[in-house]
Amino acid sequence: MLDFQRRVFPPSYLVLNEWCGFLVSKIIYELTKLEVADIIKAQGGKMNIYEIAKATGTKEDKLNRLLRVAASKGIFCSIGNGVYANTQLSLVLCKDHPNTFRNIILLYEEYSSATQYLAYDLKLQTDNKNEQMTSFAKAHDGIGAFEWWALPENKERQEIFNKGMVEQDSIYGKGLHQDYDWSQYRNATFVDVAGGSGGFLFQLLTRYPTMKGVLYEYPSVIEKSEQLWSTNHKELLDRVQFFSSSSHHEAPSYSKPKLLIAEILIDDRTKFPLLYQLDILMMCMYNGKERTKSEITELLNKSGWKLTKVTYCSGGFSVIEAVPL
Numbered sequence: 001m002l003d004f005q006r007r008v009f010p011p012s013y014l015v016l017n018e019w020c021g022f023l024v025s026k027i028i029y030e031l032t033k034l035e036v037a038d039i040i041k042a043q044g045g046k047m048n049i050y051e052i053a054k055a056t057g058t059k060e061d062k063l064n065r066l067l068r069v070a071a072s073k074g075i076f077c078s079i080g081n082g083v084y085a086n087t088q089l090s091l092v093l094c095k096d097h098p099n100t101f102r103n104i105i106l107l108y109e110e111y112s113s114a115t116q117y118l119a120y121d122l123k124l125q126t127d128n129k130n131e132q133m134t135s136f137a138k139a140h141d142g143i144g145a146f147e148w149w150a151l152p153e154n155k156e157r158q159e160i161f162n163k164g165m166v167e168q169d170s171i172y173g174k175g176l177h178q179d180y181d182w183s184q185y186r187n188a189t190f191v192d193v194a195g196g197s198g199g200f201l202f203q204l205l206t207r208y209p210t211m212k213g214v215l216y217e218y219p220s221v222i223e224k225s226e227q228l229w230s231t232n233h234k235e236l237l238d239r240v241q242f243f244s245s246s247s248h249h250e251a252p253s254y255s256k257p258k259l260l261i262a263e264i265l266i267d268d269r270t271k272f273p274l275l276y277q278l279d280i281l282m283m284c285m286y287n288g289k290e291r292t293k294s295e296i297t298e299l300l301n302k303s304g305w306k307l308t309k310v311t312y313c314s315g316g317f318s319v320i321e322a323v324p325l
């Protein structure tokens with residue numbers, strides 16, 4: 001498609017088209033928030049713009065113009081006479097789609113506010129820790145992203161974030177389950193550090209009935225996860241421990257720990273061009289980054305670990321194994 005466009009359109013058009021990407025993200029976000037794909041789906045897959053506008057409480061002409069842009073990207077399709085239909089791409093915005101991406105899309109709010117301060121990130125060069133903050137913090141009164149989501153008034157946003165992470169894993173994480181030999185830890189205790197609501201841990205504990213698990217997270221995430229597990233995974237509670245920095249009991253210690261990192265490596269064999277863009281999100285949100293294998297090796301060495309093995313999994317993830325130096 002890109003090659004075709006390059007042959008047909010002049011460079012200025014191509015640049016302008018990419019530059020307008022910020023509008024496309026905003027439009028996808030607004031249409032997702034309005035649940036347009038769900039509404040069309042409930043009506044059998046196609047619907048007149050007049051009815052979509054009525055159902056969403058929006059102005060018909062303006063909604064039509066938004067949908068026209070989305071349709072030009074293959075998200076929804078215009079089938080004439082003001083009728084729009086869902087497409088494979090718009091269906092992933094639906095709440096009940098098995099590979100829904102709805103919550104990730106809704107995180108546009110946090111991601112776009114952080115990228116507003118990209119220039120701040122680019123120029124900031126200081127050794128003074130007090131002056132350093134992420135672009136996200138710059139946009140949120142100096143509060144970092146995870147701290148911000150943990151604030152009581154942002155509970156709803158934190159839930160969207162946690163659900164978004166599960167959505168992301170259910171898409172890219174399939175290979176992670178299939179292509180790495182997790183059975184070697186069937187008699188071990190698996191600690192998921194920063195494991196969100198524990199979706200990954202849940203899958204492992206279900207698969208290996210002799211495995212034990214620990215979920216390490218922020219106190220507010222732990223609180224929510226404990227509630228979730230008590231309702232949904234009661235049968236696993238005797239094999240799992242919930243742990244956060246504010247936990248009253250001592251951190252568990254292990255005799256021969258092995259560190260596993262599930263990451264999508266930049267120099268991975270599977271090409272994943274989106275990763276360069278996600279890298280910028282990591283930069284603005286957490287002062288983080290997507291890394292190459294050698295950058296991970298260096299980071300591990302600096303923190304007292306030695307990389308021992310990398311297993312590439314289908315879908316993009318790799319499992320990086322390390323042992324204490």
Ligand SMILES: C[S@@+](CC[C@H](N)C(=O)[O-])C[C@H]1O[C@@H](n2cnc3c(N)ncnc32)[C@H](O)[C@@H]1O
Nearest residue numbers: 146165166169193194195196197216217218221
């Ligand atoms: C990108 S999410 C990944 C969640 C999960 N591993 C997954 O793949 O679905 C990062 C997680 O790190 C957690 N986190 C960040 N800083 C943390 C800290 N200092 N202590 C504990 N958890 C932390 C956040 O609450 C968040 O759930």
